[in-house]
Structures are given as C-alpha cells and as structure tokens.
Amino acid sequence: VQLQASGGGLVQAGGSLRLSCAASGRTFSSYAMGWFRQAPGKEREFVAAIVWSDGRAYYTDSVKGRFTISRDNAKKTVYLQMNSLKPEDTAVYFCAAEADLSSSIMLKRARSYDYWGQGTQVTVSS
DSSP states (O other): OEEEEEOOEEEETTOOEEEEEEEESSOOSSEEEEEEEEOTTSOOEEEEEEETTTOOEEEOGGGTTTEEEEEETTTTEEEEEEOSOOGGGOEEEEEEEEETOOOTTGGGOGGGOOEEOOOEEEEEEO
C-alpha cells in the first residue's frame, strides 16, 4: 500500500486547511486510516482515525469539534478537514493505514499501523 499525503501549508490562526491522503496499490477489504502529527522535538501523536467499513471516527481531545476525518471510497482517499487552527497545531502530519484494524484503543497507537505516507507540513501562525 502506498499513501500520498497532500494539502499542508501555512495558515493564520483561525484558518482552515484540508489534508488528503490517497491510497494506491494493494488494498484490503477491512482497514482503518489515521492521521498523526509530529512537532519538532516531540513524539508523534494521534490526531484522528476512521474505520473504513463503517465510518466510525475517533479524535484526540485537542481537535474535537475543530477537525473532521472523512473518506471517499471511490477515490480511496481519506481527508482531514481542519478548522479553527491554532499555533499548537503546527506539525508535520502523517497519514497511516492498517488492515483489520478497528479497535478504538489500537487505532490511536502509531505502532498499530504498518503503512505510512510521507508527511505534509502544517504551519499555523499567530
């Protein structure tokens, strides 16, 4: 599975961005996709994830109500709509995918995912 992330950029606080992650190559009948982010000097952290089969979505507390994860089955693409961005959202955002992953606990762990995109930089200025 190859993942191609895009959509990052520079935005002022309060602005919006939409990240995209397109999957190609081998696909699975049941899988999950997630977004993680990593700020300089910090560990990679969970942002959001979606179970492809039923659309269940999970978010870290700091983005609830501001970010929305969604999927397009036909395009094999997952999106992260980010609104009301804050300077603390600044990070490199990575998309990830894994087969047969649906546990609400495991979805939030980076080590649960074998497939990763290249990362896209999101910078929010104050």
